[in-house]
Amino acid sequence: MEDRSALSHYRDDGSAHMVDVSAKESTTRTAVAEGRFVTRPDVVDQITDGRLPKGEALATARIAGVLAAKQTPTLIPLCHPLPLSKIEIDLLPETDTVVIRATVRTTAPTGVEMEAMTAVSVAGLTLYDMVKAVDRAASIEGIRVISKQGGTHDWEAGDA
Amino acid sequence: MEDRSALSHYRDDGSAHMVDVSAKESTTRTAVAEGRFVTRPDVVDQITDGRLPKGEALATARIAGVLAAKQTPTLIPLCHPLPLSKIEIDLLPETDTVVIRATVRTTAPTGVEMEAMTAVSVAGLTLYDMVKAVDRAASIEGIRVISKQGGTHDWEAGDA
Amino acid sequence: MEDRSALSHYRDDGSAHMVDVSAKESTTRTAVAEGRFVTRPDVVDQITDGRLPKGEALATARIAGVLAAKQTPTLIPLCHPLPLSKIEIDLLPETDTVVIRATVRTTAPTGVEMEAMTAVSVAGLTLYDMVKAVDRAASIEGIRVISKQGGTHDWEAGDA
Amino acid sequence: MEDRSALSHYRDDGSAHMVDVSAKESTTRTAVAEGRFVTRPDVVDQITDGRLPKGEALATARIAGVLAAKQTPTLIPLCHPLPLSKIEIDLLPETDTVVIRATVRTTAPTGVEMEAMTAVSVAGLTLYDMVKAVDRAASIEGIRVISKQGGTHDWEAGDA
Amino acid sequence: MEDRSALSHYRDDGSAHMVDVSAKESTTRTAVAEGRFVTRPDVVDQITDGRLPKGEALATARIAGVLAAKQTPTLIPLCHPLPLSKIEIDLLPETDTVVIRATVRTTAPTGVEMEAMTAVSVAGLTLYDMVKAVDRAASIEGIRVISKQGGTHDWEAGDA
């Protein structure tokens, strides 16, 4: 854990800034984030391939997630703008749920957890946009980082 | 429920489009969405006011949410660009949680559920960005619409 | 023809500005634009459905076109920002060509030809991005307005 | 030709992703793209310098093209965000045509063909926006890559 | 003066929000803002037309200002997104100064002072970008609103 004693992004007086990473080494870093889009089983069926010959529903969510990963530094105020070398969005249908998983990679002095989290969120929002006329009560659950590799140490969900 | 038989945004052949709302009446519409940022109690304490004299952590999340609401149509592919007349983000700290609530209003031919959902998501992502160095396992839960008013009918979470 | 004697967008001294449309009536206006993505027959086959079970190639181009239509006023300097009520992108595969057609509608004091042209262009660029590893010599041809309806008069390609 | 057997950007199951370039070497890469804006001779005369003392018509198109090159990764879904070290737009008037040529350079693990193509397209769209009141039938033709240098091999239009 | 007792945009508890304008009437509103770019006389000469046959320096600043006006709601957190019906940037060279004036118009429930101020600022920043290699000490002075018309009352600089 880099620092348990204080929030990053804030100076001693509590004011927000984008922290200096110029002294950190540029290395290859990967982050995986996940979330769940929860709706009704019949809606999952429609999203996936039941009634849609071209299957563009999942594609739309995937493309939205990829584009959002690239917009992370303009959405999340204190995030560093980074070159991204890979973005992959997996959409895994289950009974009443679509699991959304994003994998993002960079070669940079800081990690890409926020890019992966943002991709998951926007893919989930796009699924909601699609189904809101048939299931307004659908929700997005459990958006979180699953693992990160590279940088000072690796980390996986479940680690202390 | 406007249409339970098919996803909106998709034509008969399954291809995605931004649906025609030109024949719908322009009326005042309000949507409220909610989500929960879940972390440890000591982190909630740091976010709110425990150690940060200027309290900019919550402000940063709030501003990010307001800005994101306005970027909804460039993030969510099939959303209509709308003039927004009000955006309000409430951040309500509880023991190990910050409840995030967004209220968005427009006068337009279609509603602003997606704007409210997007504001909640990005406010939550911004909170994660702040605390990730001290609680990498934090998550965002339960992003959903709470109520909508205006348009063909009103709706509240819990309604069929 | 609104004005054949001079370019719009330029004042008498030749300087660029976004022309005043505040006195024009807000009416429903539709524009259709078209272009052709020209490649090899085997590449059209790959783009459409030959080898791609999920068919996301066309979906990716379609979504890119829809999003680009909404970004027109930040891309084309002298374009007015407008609320858009409909965006539809048709991708019609032919032997060595994918015909790209965009239909855009607004209720506003000025038309949406530029939105339709921008949607076609970016859908075409996205197709190029997809195939450039297999056909670097592919090109985008004939981006033009096919018809416009609403405003002072209607117009169709072929009219004087 | 790097790979004739399959579209890049798509995994075996046909789903779209932004391909991993983290193992590729960062080198200086240049791409040149070209297109033609086709209108009437009297309109070319007006665009260039006939009646416009400050000549801002070509400048407007050029600036739009430069800015668009920088927005390529937010427009073209599967493009990598790259640092750009040079963007140059040449606008060459001929009888009834303005030839648009964009030269873009980066030092990065992947090339900038899409940035050059996007710059040409948006410069062409901006020219159309300018002349649409006097020549609604104008079109943009032949948007394509002319040459690329750097990376695994060089390429020029006309090569197999 | 609408309210002298408290800052707008802040609720009683001091938290920021985008104020509700849904009850305000949509009327035609115009704002004019001004600023001065101050450099050396020889630099003004270069910017204007001394050594630059195509005069693109002023055009570049003008186009940047027009585009920035349209991006105001994504730059200024609590600004309402509005349809803009006119944007005009005047650049008036004086001895060691370029006066920058922006006129913006909308038909909307709130005014466009921020759009005019943003256009002036970004036009000035663009001029600085151009001259910084020859006059790093140049500055932007006096960015302010000159007049506003429409809405509850008109106002001009110099009024109480």
Add this chain to the structure above:
Amino acid sequence: MEDRSALSHYRDDGSAHMVDVSAKESTTRTAVAEGRFVTRPDVVDQITDGRLPKGEALATARIAGVLAAKQTPTLIPLCHPLPLSKIEIDLLPETDTVVIRATVRTTAPTGVEMEAMTAVSVAGLTLYDMVKAVDRAASIEGIRVISKQGGTHDWEAGDA
């Protein structure tokens, strides 16, 4: 002074381009810019902490400035897109003024003066947006570069 004889960004024929920096060395570079938001003493009191328990007024301006620094290459047409490693905005209240200072750092082949200037400008515009209902005559003064470090030489305001 790198070049006193001509504006950068313009070729011999006066046309604008984004200059080639591919041959320049990537080094750590820092720029500091400053400006002053000038209003009435009672307004400074309200902005800072007089009546606003959460103090979000300064936070809003700070966040807007940080985000704007990251949007510099899409706002200032001929600016290079760069990875930014640090952004810090100081807001220093004085009697009738808030001094705005931005510090930006990169490791890149060109400097970040424009990012620092843009951050100052947008923070100032955001302060204006906040106080315009109580002091429409407020202004932004003296936006300029204070110092730059890194690159071919260092520079400070006051140097020839």
